[in-house]
Amino acid sequence: MKQMTIYDIAKLANVSVATVSRVINSTAPVKDSTRKKIEALIQQYQFQPNAMARSLLKKETGIIGIIVPDLTNPFYTEVLAGAETEAFTTGHTFLLTNTIGNYEKESSYLSMLREKRVDGMIFLGGRINLRNGNDELDQELIQHASTIPTVLINGTVKGNVLTRVATDEYKGTCMAVQHLIDYGHKHIAFLGGEMHMSTTSSKLRAFKKTLKDARLQVREEWILPDSFSIDSGRKQMQQLLSLKKKPTAVFCVNDFVAIGAIKTAVDQGFNVPDDISVVGFDDIPLSHHFIPEITTVSQEAHELGRTAIQVLQKLMSHEKVKKHTAIEPKLMIRKSSAAYRR
Amino acid sequence: MKQMTIYDIAKLANVSVATVSRVINSTAPVKDSTRKKIEALIQQYQFQPNAMARSLLKKETGIIGIIVPDLTNPFYTEVLAGAETEAFTTGHTFLLTNTIGNYEKESSYLSMLREKRVDGMIFLGGRINLRNGNDELDQELIQHASTIPTVLINGTVKGNVLTRVATDEYKGTCMAVQHLIDYGHKHIAFLGGEMHMSTTSSKLRAFKKTLKDARLQVREEWILPDSFSIDSGRKQMQQLLSLKKKPTAVFCVNDFVAIGAIKTAVDQGFNVPDDISVVGFDDIPLSHHFIPEITTVSQEAHELGRTAIQVLQKLMSHEKVKKHTAIEPKLMIRKSSAAYRR
DNA sequence: ATGAAAGCGCTAACAT
DNA sequence: ATGTTAGCGCTTTCAT
Numbered sequence: 001m002k003q004m005t006i007y008d009i010a011k012l013a014n015v016s017v018a019t020v021s022r023v024i025n026s027t028a029p030v031k032d033s034t035r036k037k038i039e040a041l042i043q044q045y046q047f048q049p050n051a052m053a054r055s056l057l058k059k060e061t062g063i064i065g066i067i068v069p070d071l072t073n074p075f076y077t078e079v080l081a082g083a084e085t086e087a088f089t090t091g092h093t094f095l096l097t098n099t100i101g102n103y104e105k106e107s108s109y110l111s112m113l114r115e116k117r118v119d120g121m122i123f124l125g126g127r128i129n130l131r132n133g134n135d136e137l138d139q140e141l142i143q144h145a146s147t148i149p150t151v152l153i154n155g156t157v158k159g160n161v162l163t164r165v166a167t168d169e170y171k172g173t174c175m176a177v178q179h180l181i182d183y184g185h186k187h188i189a190f191l192g193g194e195m196h197m198s199t200t201s202s203k204l205r206a207f208k209k210t211l212k213d214a215r216l217q218v219r220e221e222w223i224l225p226d227s228f229s230i231d232s233g234r235k236q237m238q239q240l241l242s243l244k245k246k247p248t249a250v251f252c253v254n255d256f257v258a259i260g261a262i263k264t265a266v267d268q269g270f271n272v273p274d275d276i277s278v279v280g281f282d283d284i285p286l287s288h289h290f291i292p293e294i295t296t297v298s299q300e301a302h303e304l305g306r307t308a309i310q311v312l313q314k315l316m317s318h319e320k321v322k323k324h325t326a327i328e329p330k331l332m333i334r335k336s337s338a339a340y341r342r
Numbered sequence: 343m344k345q346m347t348i349y350d351i352a353k354l355a356n357v358s359v360a361t362v363s364r365v366i367n368s369t370a371p372v373k374d375s376t377r378k379k380i381e382a383l384i385q386q387y388q389f390q391p392n393a394m395a396r397s398l399l400k401k402e403t404g405i406i407g408i409i410v411p412d413l414t415n416p417f418y419t420e421v422l423a424g425a426e427t428e429a430f431t432t433g434h435t436f437l438l439t440n441t442i443g444n445y446e447k448e449s450s451y452l453s454m455l456r457e458k459r460v461d462g463m464i465f466l467g468g469r470i471n472l473r474n475g476n477d478e479l480d481q482e483l484i485q486h487a488s489t490i491p492t493v494l495i496n497g498t499v500k501g502n503v504l505t506r507v508a509t510d511e512y513k514g515t516c517m518a519v520q521h522l523i524d525y526g527h528k529h530i531a532f533l534g535g536e537m538h539m540s541t542t543s544s545k546l547r548a549f550k551k552t553l554k555d556a557r558l559q560v561r562e563e564w565i566l567p568d569s570f571s572i573d574s575g576r577k578q579m580q581q582l583l584s585l586k587k588k589p590t591a592v593f594c595v596n597d598f599v600a601i602g603a604i605k606t607a608v609d610q611g612f613n614v615p616d617d618i619s620v621v622g623f624d625d626i627p628l629s630h631h632f633i634p635e636i637t638t639v640s641q642e643a644h645e646l647g648r649t650a651i652q653v654l655q656k657l658m659s660h661e662k663v664k665k666h667t668a669i670e671p672k673l674m675i676r677k678s679s680a681a682y683r684r
Numbered sequence: 685a686t687g688a689a690a691g692c693g694c695t696a697a698c699a700t
Numbered sequence: 701a702t703g704t705t706a707g708c709g710c711t712t713t714c715a716t
Contacts, residue, residue, distance in 0.1 A: 003459075003489060005693055016703045021695060028696095031701060046485065051457040052394045052403070053693035056708045061394070063437070063458075071423045072416065072627065081413045084440040088447075093454060095405070096438040098426040105430070112435060115393040116405075117345075143388065147345060230631050259631055266633055285414065289572050289601055291608055291633055347709055358687045363711060373685060395709035398692045 004047045013038050024049055055117070064092045064312065065113035065148075069101045069125035074284040075254075075301055076124060079153060082305025083122065090313060092119070101126050103137055110144050120149040120312045128155025131198045149315035151308050154299075155198070163315060165308045165325045169199055169281075172297040172329030173206035176279045177251055179295070179331055181214045184340035185249035185277060189222035191236045192257030200225055203253055203281070222247050233260020241268055248276060248340055255280035255287045258294055262336060273338035283332050292335035300327050346389045355380050366391055397459070406434045406654065407455035407490075411443045411467035416626040417596075417643055418466060421495060424647025425464065432655060434461065443468050445479055452486050462491040462654045470497025473540045491657035493650050496641075497540070505657060507650045507667045511541055511623075514639040514671030515548035518621045519593055521637070521673060523556045526682035527591035527619060531564035533578045534599030542567055545595055545623070564589050575602020583610055590618060590682055597622035597629045600636055604678060615680035625674050634677035642669050 006024075010017045015034060022028045023038045030038075041047070055061045064087060068076050084094065095118055097109040106126050113121055121144070127137040138157040144150065145162050152164040180188055190207050193200030204223070211218050221243060224236040233252060237260065240246060252258035258280030262272050272278055272292055280287055283298035304327050314321045348366075352359045357376060364370045365380045372380075383389070397403045406429055410418050426436065437460055439451040448468050455463055463486070469479040480499040486492065487504050494506040522530055532549050535542030546565070553560050563585060566578040575594060579602065582588060594600035600622030604614050612618055614634055622629055625640035646669050656663045 006695095007693080017694080018696080018704080019702060022702085025695080029701070034701085048453060048457050050398070050459060050693050052398050052459055053708085054695070056392070056394050056398060056693085056710090057695050059708080066438075071419045071426065074414065074416070077413045077419055081440060084413065084438075091454075093451075093458070094438045096408075096426075096436045098423060109435075111390060112433075115390050116435070117392060117394055259628075263631060263633060286601075286628055289605060291605060348711095349709075359710080360688080360712080361686060364686085367711080369711085371685070376685085392709050395692085396711075398694090398709085399711055401692080 003050075004045050006047075006049065009038065009041050009045070009047055012041050059117075060119050061117055062092055063095050063116065063118045064309070065095045065097070065109075065116070065118035065121040067097050067099060067106060067109055067113075067121070067123045067126070069099050071096075071098045074286070075282045075299065078284070078301035079124065079305035079308075082302035083309045084305075085302075086306040086309040092309075099126055103127055106137075107140060110140065114144055114148060118148060120151070120316045121145070122151050122153060122308055122312060123155070124153045125155065128152050128157060129197045129199055131196050131201045133158040149312060151312045151315065153304060153308050160323065163311060163321055163323055165304060165311055165327065167299040167304060167327045167329050169299075169329070170202050170206040172281065172299070172331075173203045173251070174210045175329065175331045176281065176295075176297050177207055177210040178214075179333065180249040180251065180277060180279065180337060181210070181216065183249070183277065183337060185247075186216055186340070187219075187222075187245075187247040187249065188216070189224065189240055189247040189250045191224050191226075191240070191250050191252045191261055192228060192232050193225045193253035194227055195225045200253055207251060225253075228254055228256060230256045230260035230263075233257035233262075234264045235260075237261040237264040241265065241270070246276075249337070250276060250278045252278060252280045255282045255284045255294060255296055258287070258296065258336070259290060262290070262292070262294070273336050274341070277337040277340075279337050283330075288332070288334060295334045295337040296332050298330040298332050300330060303327060345392075346387050348389075348391065351380065351383050351387070351389055354383050401459075402461050403459055404434055405437050405458065405460045406651070407437045407439070407451075407458070407460035407463040409439050409441060409448060409451055409455075409463070409465045409468070411441050413438075413440045416628070417624045417641065420626070420643035421466065421647035421650075424644035425651045426647075427644075428648040428651035434651075441468055445469055448479075449482060452482065456486055456490060460490060462493070462658045463487070464493050464495060464650055464654060465497070466495045467497065470494050470499060471539050471541055473538050473543045475500040491654060493654045493657065495646060495650050502665065505653060505663055505665055507646060507653055507669065509641040509646060509669045509671050511641075511671070512544050512548040514623065514641070514673075515545045515593070516552045517671065517673045518623065518637075518639050519549055519552040520556075521675065522591040522593065522619060522621065522679060523552070523558070525591070525619065525679060528558055528682070529561075529564075529587075529589040529591065530558070531566065531582055531589040531592045533566050533568075533582070533592055533594045533603055534570060534574050535567045535595035536569055537567045542595055549593060567595075570596055570598060572598045572602040572605075575599035575604075576606045577602075579603040579606040583607065583612070588618075591679070592618060592620045594620060594622045597624045597626045597636060597638055600629070600638065600678070601632060604632070604634070604636070615678050616683070619679040619682075621679050625672075630674070630676060637676045637679040638674050640672040640674050642672060645669060
């Protein structure tokens with residue numbers, strides 16, 4: 001079926017396009033009889049105005065561009081779901097991209113979003129999580145952000161010049177490590193994460209700080225970053241268990257690493273949490289269904305997504321917004337951690 | 343920074359807009375010196391053509407609309423990730439929606455996608471999974487599909503008039519149940535799923551058929567549909583274990599239900615798989631990291647997504663396509679199922 | 685090789 | 701209350 005235009009409807013109703021436009025947008029009074037006639041026609045032909053023509057004129061598309069590194073990562077999808085909830089209320093839709101952390105793909109999508117004239121943009125992961133940043137990539141993003149309202153989630157660029165919403169990972173880590181200390185653990189390891197990512201380095205800083213404040217020793221051979229995957233957790237726990245001197249508790253940079261770590265420990269005949277306590281980070285849905293249920297730090301992903309959209313909406317309507325909005329992390333104490341028993 | 347237009351560039355270069363358009367699209371030869379000049383200007387001002395203006399004219403947007411019921415469900419996101427891979431190669435982007443299975447939201451997004459004149463549409467879950475269909479909802483979808491090339495994933499509408507790509511769930515179920523039978527199980531239960539969903543009913547049919555072919559009894563009190571959640575698995579396994587006569591193996595409609603079922607069984611002191619075998623469906627990433635690793639049926643979600651986009655691309659370029667493309671399921675034998683021991 | 689101008693489908697100011 | 705018309709930013713004949 002061919003798409004009709006506002007002209008077709010106007011002709012059929014013997015009125016001008018302006019009148020049709022008026023009934024569509026109820027932007028001015030129209031005589032009841034003509035309105036009825038037009039509405040009937042619209043219904044009959046299933047006419048739907050071309051949003052592009054309108055956008056061209058109004059300079060707004062009703063579309064928010066989202067750049068995500070990994071659609072299969074539950075943390076990101078939880079953020080997305082939260083964002084969608086909020087965006088739906090204002091009629092915004094998402095133009096979604098999946099960059100698998102590939103900077104070129106990020107760039108390519110960045111241009112695409114600009115060409116499409118999205119009303120705003122949310123950026124997660126990838127380049128904004130680099131520990132030391134990358135001038136060229138940062139500049140590109142800042143440049144795009146100068147024409148499109150942009151909010152960064154859990155990341156930043158050099159100089160913190162872009163608006164961002166983030167969980168306080170440093171604080172979350174302190175909470176988790178302190179929890180282990182409160183349980184009487186004195187020998188605690190740090191597992192997973194890529195050292196060139198800011199999320200890892202800030203967690204590691206928090207980890208060391210918390211141990212030092214409790215006058216506990218930081219043992220370098222128990223600090224085993226690697227990546228963010230389950231396999232990484234398996235591998236590094238393996239390594240840990242091969243040491244003569246083993247820790248009694250482990251802080252993992254995320255729940256995937258925690259799952260891998262627990263799995264390996266269990267495979268090797270250790271009991272979690274009785275022999276070794278494990279805490280994760282993120283509170284992915286599965287963490288409280290795993291066996292044992294995982295003690296972890298919630299990033300309030302849904303909330304994070306919603307907040308980011310709220311901030312973006314202000315940005316889009318030229319309201320003043322804080323450069324940085326922090327989301328409070330929440331410690332979820334479950335079954336993978338227990339009091340130290342000698 | 344204000345967005346420039348092709349006119350601005352043309353003025354700065356002392357040429358007509360036509361010439362600028364020509365260098366942007368390399369659609370006609372342009373003298374080398376003028377091209378260089380224009381390219382420099384484009385670079386300098388970071389000019390990016392307005393995709394909407396172009397789309398208005400060309401009648402194509404480069405956007406594919408995707409309707410998904412639940413962004414936090416790993417099966418759907420895996421499909422999405424597969425689809426994205428394929429779409430990226432042709433420069434298509436996704437306008438994503440999340441309907442949480444709400445039919446009104448589906449309708450609302452359906453119109454939105456049409457207004458936005460997406461080039462094609464992928465529909466997952468929701469109304470297309472209704473066991474007995476729903477005439478009104480079906481009609482609406484068919485109506486939209488008559489103007490926008492549409493591919494349904496793992497679902498259909500009455501009369502099968504729309505193009506679809508689907509895993510053979512019936513066959514997958516037969517494979518899983520047969521696997522349990524081959525392991526010597528004679529007492530097998532069916533857990534989870536909503537009975538008004540076609541995925542549940544077709545799995546149940548396959549389940550019964552396979553048992554009958556093996557001359558095994560189908561016991562109604564062991565058929566415990568409910569929903570697709572982990573909690574549903576927990577609840578129904580609880581129910582199963584409260585029976586005097588218990589099965590030795592369980593087929594679950596998906597991995598979530600399987601996880602819940604295993605959890606409850608373990609909580610109650612049963613060993614999986616020694617006391618009771620459990621198989622799932624979908625092969626979500628977590629299923630082979632769970633303890634025990636879950637025997638399941640892979641829907642080849644990534645492949646499913648890719649194929650759907652390939653089919654859609656043909657549809658969009660007016661090539662002939664089969665109404666139905668089947669994806670072969672794959673049995674993944676892991677640790678949650680074992681041979682029956684009396 | 686380049687320019688002028690029509691038109692994609694719509695909205696909004698200006699007339700009537 | 702309704703119609704006329706000028707764009708929005710681009711592509712694409714048709715001229716030159």
